Amino acid sequence: MYRISKEFVLDASHQLPRHEGKCANVHGHTYTIIVSLQSTTLLDDESNEGFVLDFGDLKQIMAPIISAMDHAFIAAGDEPIVTDLEKHGSKIYLLGKRSTAENIAHHIFHLISEKLPHKGAVEVSGIEVWETPKSKAAYLR
Numbered sequence: 026m027y028r029i030s031k032e033f034v035l036d037a038s039h040q041l042p043r044h045e046g047k048c049a050n051v052h053g054h055t056y057t058i059i060v061s062l063q064s065t066t067l068l069d070d071e072s073n074e075g076f077v078l079d080f081g082d083l084k085q086i087m088a089p090i091i092s093a094m095d096h097a098f099i100a101a102g103d104e105p106i107v108t109d110l111e112k113h114g115s116k117i118y119l120l121g122k123r124s125t126a127e128n129i130a131h132h133i134f135h136l137i138s139e140k141l142p143h144k145g146a147v148e149v150s151g152i153e154v155w156e157t158p159k160s161k162a163a164y165l166r
Contacts, residue, residue, distance in 0.1 A: 028150055029077045030061040033087055035095040039124035040104055051098075051106060054156045056129070060087065060137060063150035063166075068143060078147050086140045090133060099124040126154040126162035134164045 038053035060083060067075025097118040100107050110117055122128045130152040138149050151165040 026063055026065055027067060027077050028061055028063045029080070029083075030059055031080055031083050031087075033058045033060065033091050035091050037094055037097050037099050037118070039099040040106060041123060041125065042104055056094075056126075057153075057155040058091075058130075058133065059151075059153040059155070060133070060149070061151045061153075062141070062147055064143075064147045066146060068146070078142070082142070086137060090136055094118045099129065126156050126160075127164065130154040130162050130164035 034055060034057050036053060036055050038051060040051045041048040043049070062077050062083065064077045067077065069075055097116040098107070098110055099118045099120055101123050102119045102121065107117060120128060120132055122132075133154070134149050134152045137152070141147050141149070148166060151163055153161050153163045155161040
């Protein structure tokens with residue numbers, strides 16, 4: 026099995042209402058997102074050098090995802106603050122579920138899976154979402 030990984034960084038805020046800790050407050054993170062792809066075979070380019078997927082292609086797949094989430098309030102959609110943020114024209118990314126690192130990883134996993142070329146040959150093996158340099162969550166195949 027071959028595996029490649031690429032790291033992406035974005036800044037975003039969120040809130041976890043009903044949480045019994047500090048994360049019940051609106052706060053932000055500089056998220057580091059590590060995307061890992063895997064394949065049992067290597068694709069060939071014109072020079073016959075094999076690769077899982079060109080890193081530039083992965084960057085293009087991730088670009089609209091990063092753009093949509095970067096400097097946004099990531100929300101399930103039912104947080105009371107969302108209405109106020111919308112009134113003031115703030116950027117909001119609706120995740121559709123609580124904005125935990127685990128749910129963000131799961132969400133990105135499925136977005137990328139839908140956009141990968143060579144379906145079946147190249148798969149997402151995992152998404153890691155680091156909220157801090159010492160805290161991460163992952164969604165793995």
